[in-house]
Amino acid sequence: MPPKFKRHLNDDEVTGSVKSERRNLLEEDSDEEEDFFLRGPSGPRFGPRNDKIRHVQNQVDEVIDVMQENITKVIERGERLDDLQNKSESLSDNATAFSNRAKQLRRQMWWRGCKMKAIIALVAVVLLLVIIVPIVLKYHT
Numbered sequence: 001m002p003p004k005f006k007r008h009l010n011d012d013e014v015t016g017s018v019k020s021e022r023r024n025l026l027e028e029d030s031d032e033e034e035d036f037f038l039r040g041p042s043g044p045r046f047g048p049r050n051d052k053i054r055h056v057q058n059q060v061d062e063v064i065d066v067m068q069e070n071i072t073k074v075i076e077r078g079e080r081l082d083d084l085q086n087k088s089e090s091l092s093d094n095a096t097a098f099s100n101r102a103k104q105l106r107r108q109m110w111w112r113g114c115k116m117k118a119i120i121a122l123v124a125v126v127l128l129l130v131i132i133v134p135i136v137l138k139y140h141t
Helices: 011-026 031-039 044-140
Strands: none
Touching: none
16 A cells, blocks of 8 residues: 555554455355346346336436437537638628729729829810910911
8 A cells, every 4th residue: 555545544454454355355245236236137126116217218318319419409500600600701801802902993093084184184285285376476476
């Protein structure tokens, strides 16, 4: 016996318990008790109690079946939630990409509009110069 367990017991108590345990193990027990513990209750001796045990066992089996179904449903629900989360993340990523692309397109269209306005203004200035310069030169000379 390890020393940490012996420090609270004296040697007589330890050896006495070992001897009494050996005596208990070597004594002959009835075969009925061994059969009961090794094989469980059997035969007509346990008729009414056996019915109760069987009834309780049936209830336990039903509860086990219900719990297994519940666990299966929870697992399926978890899988569906994972799928839903993946889809929502994908949708969020797509929305962000769409927003960024919309900003780029808006800038491009603004620059395109500015270029068109500048071209129109330049054409107008050139037309005015073409019209005004000959008139000014005609009157100036």
